[in-house]
Amino acid sequence: MPNAAAIQMVSGADRDRNLAAAGELIRRAADAGARLVVLPENFAFMGKRESDKLRIAEPDGSGPIQDFLADAAAASKVWLVGGTLPIRGNDRSDRAFATCPVYAEDGARVARFDKIHLFDVSVPDTGEQYKESGSTIPGTEPVVIDTPLGRLGLTVCYDLRFPELYRHLSAAGAELLAVPAAFTAATGRAHWEVLVRARAIENLCYVIAPDQGGRHASGRETHGDSMIVDPWGRVLDRVAAGPGLAMADVDVAGLLRTRERFPALTHRRL
Ligand SMILES: O=C(O)CNC(=O)[C@H](CS)NC(=O)CCC(=O)C(=O)O
Numbered sequence: 001m002p003n004a005a006a007i008q009m010v011s012g013a014d015r016d017r018n019l020a021a022a023g024e025l026i027r028r029a030a031d032a033g034a035r036l037v038v039l040p041e042n043f044a045f046m047g048k049r050e051s052d053k054l055r056i057a058e059p060d061g062s063g064p065i066q067d068f069l070a071d072a073a074a075a076s077k078v079w080l081v082g083g084t085l086p087i088r089g090n091d092r093s094d095r096a097f098a099t100c101p102v103y104a105e106d107g108a109r110v111a112r113f114d115k116i117h118l119f120d121v122s123v124p125d126t127g128e129q130y131k132e133s134g135s136t137i138p139g140t141e142p143v144v145i146d147t148p149l150g151r152l153g154l155t156v157c158y159d160l161r162f163p164e165l166y167r168h169l170s171a172a173g174a175e176l177l178a179v180p181a182a183f184t185a186a187t188g189r190a191h192w193e194v195l196v197r198a199r200a201i202e203n204l205c206y207v208i209a210p211d212q213g214g215r216h217a218s219g220r221e222t223h224g225d226s227m228i229v230d231p232w233g234r235v236l237d238r239v240a241a242g243p244g245l246a247m248a249d250v251d252v253a254g255l256l257r258t259r260e261r262f263p264a265l266t267h268r269r270l
Pocket residue numbers: 041042046050119130132157158161182183184187188218220
């Protein structure tokens with residue numbers, strides 16, 4: 001029975017509709033056996049412009065999106081990694097953190113990670129321009145937490161391109177890595193699967209990588225292909241396009257056997 005789920009969504013600009021869609025998928029994942037469920041980046045809101053998300057930004061710890069996540073975790077009795085949502089900073093700046101909160105199965109929030117690397121790029125070929133730092137405050141702290149399935153390192157989307165973050169997490173004991181994402185269609189086609197599987201292989205970790213996958217209110221398209229990858233780099237399950245679930249069995253005992261036979265993590269020289 002699979003115990004982990006990555007939820008793929010095509011989130012729009014209507015927060016409450018997105019929450020309803022997420023709620024339905026969380027219930028389906030729990031019914032299918034999931035004890036750890038990971039939502040994609042910006043699951044609660046993807047508007048016309050990057051800065052639109054500031055309208056639904058919440059103070060740390062309370063608001064409709066965070067209340068939804070706590071209630072959904074408790075109702076389905078799952079550990080829930082809440083993709084990302086905008087959480088206001090303490091200063092009066094008009095930017096928010098891209099925060100990935102984690103809830104235990106009783107609905108208590110047990111961790112918070114703020115996306116560290118911000119997507120300030122122009123995508124080759126399509127000409128799409130992104131300046132995430134215009135509306136987002138970068139995080140600074142890597143986060144690793146214990147869950148019933150294993151020790152979990154948190155990362156978000158563009159973080160996927162920075163292997164030193166993942167090395168830091170695996171060195172801190174991570175066995176599972178979460179990568180809630182909203183990868184662009186163009187960069188996703190070129191890089192998504194390779195990067196997700198590389199992070200799994202080089203850190204001998206499970207990677208749970210839920211992506212947005214479809215066309216959004218901005219007119220932009222995201223890549224989809226949400227997946228769960230095992231520590232040997234095998235794609236255990238994936239979702240092609242549109243909303244759906246990737247589910248797989250995360251087996252840390254098996255992971256430890258793999259690491260014993262193949263002790264690359266103990267052979268680091270630098
Ligand atoms: O596009 C949207 O509206 C939503 N996207 C996001 O919220 C974020 C920040 S702009 N997307 C990424 O980080 C994409 C990374 C990526 O695609 C890569 O590294 O290639």
